[in-house]
Amino acid sequence: MMDINSIKKDFPILKKQINNTPLVYLDNAASTQKPNQVIQSIVESYELYNSNVHRGVHTTSMEATERYELAREKVAKFINAKSNDEIVYVRNTTEALNLVAYAWGLNNIDSTENIVVTELEHHSNLVPWQFVSQKTNCELRIIPTTPEGTLDLSSIDKLITESTKIVSIVHVSNLTGTINPIDEIIKKAKSVGAKVCIDAAQSVPHMPVDVQQIDCDFLAFSGHKMLAPPGIGILYGKTEILEKLEPFLRGGEMVKEVTYSSATWNDIPTKFEAGTPNFIDPIGLGVAIDYLSNIGMENVRQHEKDLIKYALDRLTEIPGLEIIGPTNPEMRGGVATFSMNDIHPHDIGTILDQRGIAIRTGHHCGMPYHKKLGLSATSRASFYLYNDYNDIDKLVDGMNDVINYFK
Amino acid sequence: MLPNELNDLYKEVILDHYKNPRNSSEIIEPLHKARGYNPFCGDEVNLQLNVDNNQVIQEVGFQGHGCAISQATASLMTESIKGKSIQEALAIREEFRKMMQGEQSNLELLQDLEILEGVRNFPVRIKCSLLSWSTLEDSLS
Numbered sequence: 001m002m003d004i005n006s007i008k009k010d011f012p013i014l015k016k017q018i019n020n021t022p023l024v025y026l027d028n029a030a031s032t033q034k035p036n037q038v039i040q041s042i043v044e045s046y047e048l049y050n051s052n053v054h055r056g057v058h059t060t061s062m063e064a065t066e067r068y069e070l071a072r073e074k075v076a077k078f079i080n081a082k083s084n085d086e087i088v089y090v091r092n093t094t095e096a097l098n099l100v101a102y103a104w105g106l107n108n109i110d111s112t113e114n115i116v117v118t119e120l121e122h123h124s125n126l127v128p129w130q131f132v133s134q135k136t137n138c139e140l141r142i143i144p145t146t147p148e149g150t151l152d153l154s155s156i157d158k159l160i161t162e163s164t165k166i167v168s169i170v171h172v173s174n175l176t177g178t179i180n181p182i183d184e185i186i187k188k189a190k191s192v193g194a195k196v197c198i199d200a201a202q203s204v205p206h207m208p209v210d211v212q213q214i215d216c217d218f219l220a221f222s223g224h225k226m227l228a229p230p231g232i233g234i235l236y237g238k239t240e241i242l243e244k245l246e247p248f249l250r251g252g253e254m255v256k257e258v259t260y261s262s263a264t265w266n267d268i269p270t271k272f273e274a275g276t277p278n279f280i281d282p283i284g285l286g287v288a289i290d291y292l293s294n295i296g297m298e299n300v301r302q303h304e305k306d307l308i309k310y311a312l313d314r315l316t317e318i319p320g321l322e323i324i325g326p327t328n329p330e331m332r333g334g335v336a337t338f339s340m341n342d343i344h345p346h347d348i349g350t351i352l353d354q355r356g357i358a359i360r361t362g363h364h365c366g367m368p369y370h371k372k373l374g375l376s377a378t379s380r381a382s383f384y385l386y387n388d389y390n391d392i393d394k395l396v397d398g399m400n401d402v403i404n405y406f407k
Numbered sequence: 408m409l410p411n412e413l414n415d416l417y418k419e420v421i422l423d424h425y426k427n428p429r430n431s432s433e434i435i436e437p438l439h440k441a442r443g444y445n446p447f448c449g450d451e452v453n454l455q456l457n458v459d460n461n462q463v464i465q466e467v468g469f470q471g472h473g474c475a476i477s478q479a480t481a482s483l484m485t486e487s488i489k490g491k492s493i494q495e496a497l498a499i500r501e502e503f504r505k506m507m508q509g510e511q512s513n514l515e516l517l518q519d520l521e522i523l524e525g526v527r528n529f530p531v532r533i534k535c536s537l538l539s540w541s542t543l544e545d546s547l548s
Binding site for chain 1 (some may be wrong): 412413416417422426446447448449450451472474475476513529531535
């Protein structure tokens with residue numbers, strides 16, 4: 001059991017008042033709040049260990065390097081990577097996916113081959129592959145969705161074929177909350193010899209994810225969606241693939257030997273970490289991982305499953321409100337997306353904000369999917385470990401206010 | 408109970424214009440037209456204008472979808488510029504912009520548009536209110 005009241009106390013921002021009411025933070029799919037432990041680790045990094053990494057022979061630089069690499073080890077353990085070298089520090093999920101698209105995609109796909117994504121992709125796992133498709137003249141295939149917002153795998157054998165080079169799919173959708181059946185898709189991809197890349201931005205923060213068990217080749221996620229600062233993201237890649245991969249960015253640190261005419265590359269993961277990295281925020285990510293591990297990712301998932309079940313039950317009581325995405329909590333992360341008849345999400349967002357309730361309104365970086373639904377925008381309440389039933393009750397009360405305004 | 412600021416934003420007149428937009432019939436083959444789109448929120452305004460030989464706006468039509476503020480502003484705008492010269496319409500636009508930015512504005516020119524003054528207390532919503540005005544400018548350029 002998770003003690004939510006004691007968890008809430010770890011997050012200073014949850015004491016914030018907006019219009020004389022406490023902040024009810026329900027925008028966790030966009031970014032999460034930080035516990036004291038993470039905030040203090042950042043302060044401590046600046047106060048005691050601020051120095052460039054992998055360079056100095058002096059004490060502070062060595063300490064900074066040690067902390068930086070210890071955080072990498074924590075990330076590797078958290079997702080069960082075989083080795084710390086499989087963990088590449090990047091800025092965010094978008095950069096991780098661009099690294100795969102540029103370094104792997106542009107060099108491994110030709111015009112007779114294809115890339116497979118899904119209709120539920122965030123722009124970050126769609127636009128980079130559109131770019132690769134245009135550059136290489138290869139086909140970009142898209143797994144469709146059912147009206148319920150789950151993937152329609154009925155034509156999977158026609159989409160993932162012998163000519164498919166990579167299947168790059170979102171694990172949990174930030175649009176519908178759908179937990180996609182990645183095991184089944186990965187199995188299919190492996191059977192035709194395709195590589196698999198997983199956008200795990202909404203899964204690694206919210207449920208146990210084991211890269212060896214799912215057997216993906218690449219996996220990407222962001223620190224800021226899991227209690228850590230916004231400047232650190234992770235690309236996981238299998239050792240044998242990263243070793244063969246061309247660099248993405250070139251310059252300092254990523255090289256072994258440089259002459260005026262040529263250069264050789266450093267070992268992984270340094271080959272992909274050109275220039276001075278963000279050597280502060282990974283420390284925060286390591287502490288965030290400690291925090292989540294102490295609670296247990298199974299518990300985090302169970303808590304969010306309870307919350308989404310309650311939220312879907314309560315939201316459907318509201319007349320005119322339509323839930324976007326699957327209604328079975330087993331198939332859904334803690335993301336409650338909805339639309340309201342004639343009331344635009346931005347009006348909903350503004351009215352809820354007056355009651356201190358923070359939700360996301362708009363297309364959530366999923367324009368094509370909204371277009372498919374015939375909606376220009378939706379409202380989204382998304383949960384994390386510090387949310388409780390009371391927060392959802394406040395959301396529902398706020399929605400009744402919205403209706404009173406527009407009736 | 409809702410805070411007063413919200414009451415200033417969602418005034419009855421504004422909600423009425425949102426639910427019953429004025430000048431919403433499309434003008435076929437207009438002299439001037441433009442589409443305004445805000446990718447951030449998906450607000451859209453399609454505007455058509457016909458002016459006479461004296462550059463006076465004789466007909467105006469708009470169709471769109473989006474939040475109450477964007478659509479009500481478009482409706483109120485069409486009412487305020489109908490029968491005005493292009494020059495006068497652009498002058499009203501300038502006064503509206505000033506009102507949104509909290510500058511001194513000419514209320515005689517703005518007339519009914521003053522009702523939208525409450526929008527400026529919601530900085531992220533100001534762009535909703537400016538969409539139809541930039542569409543007006545685009546249609547005339």
